[in-house]
Amino acid sequence: MGTKKSLSKTYVISWYGPFHSIEETKDWLCQNDNIDCRLYLVQGxxxxxxxxxxxxxxxxxxxxxRFNDKDHHIREIPNKRNIWIGALGNRYNKEDIDIAENMFIHLLSIETNEQCINDRKRDFHSLDCNxxxxxxxxNPKRHCQPECSIKLLLPEVVVYFTDTDEVKTAKKLRYL
Structure with a gap:
């Protein structure tokens, strides 16, 4: 009897921000060192x-x-910068982080009608599970959110169906 392949993967990502500088991000992470942030979104x-x-x-x-690397793209967008850092709520590995990054690159490209700065185009369509x-x-700093904020651009729920190769989204969850 072989091992069963998972039919689906579920990720809950807690995003923290917006931070306006690398220093502000660093200060917040020092005060919240129990949060393991492996993803980030930058707007500027x-x-x-x-x-x-x-x-x-x-x-x-x-x-x-990572932002302090001399060749990081954050240096290309110095004005009106908003940084969101993300932590996966469940156990994860490198493949999980790759899947999440690829999906958010795809979503940003769709929502903004332009290519993200990311110079590598990755494909999540080859996944074998939903x-x-x-x-x-x-928003720990309680900063005001402009209409073009990443938080308002990206959907709160995203589903990729492998059998139909479709991405479906729900912009905002509502209270019952």
Whole structure:
């Protein structure tokens, strides 16, 4: 008797932000060192740009350490910067982080009608199971959210159905 392949994967991602600088992100993580943030979303404007640019990434180190790399894309979008850092609520491995990153890159590309800064295009369509994402947005600094905030752009629930190769979303969960 062989091992059964999972029919679906479910991810609950707690997003924290928006932070406006690497230092602000670092300070918050130092005070909340029990939260293991491996994903990040960055929104900002390039110099002299009218439109926002977006970046989604992952890290094995802390997010501020990753941002301090000299070749990181965060340096390309210094103006009106908003940073969200994400922690998966359940056990995860590298493949899980890759799946989440790929999905959020895909969603940002769709929601903004433009390519994200991410220079690598990854494909989540080759998954062999259904994938469910629930995003929980936390605003610890109580910053005001502009209409174009990543929090308001991205859906709170995302489902990928492998048999039909469809992505379905629910923008906002409602109270019953």
């Amino acid at each position: 404007k390039k110099p002299n740009a009218k439109n926002y640019s977006y970046y989604c990434g992952q890290t094995t180190r802390t997010v501020p350490e 994938v469910f994402f629930v995003s929980k947005w936390n």
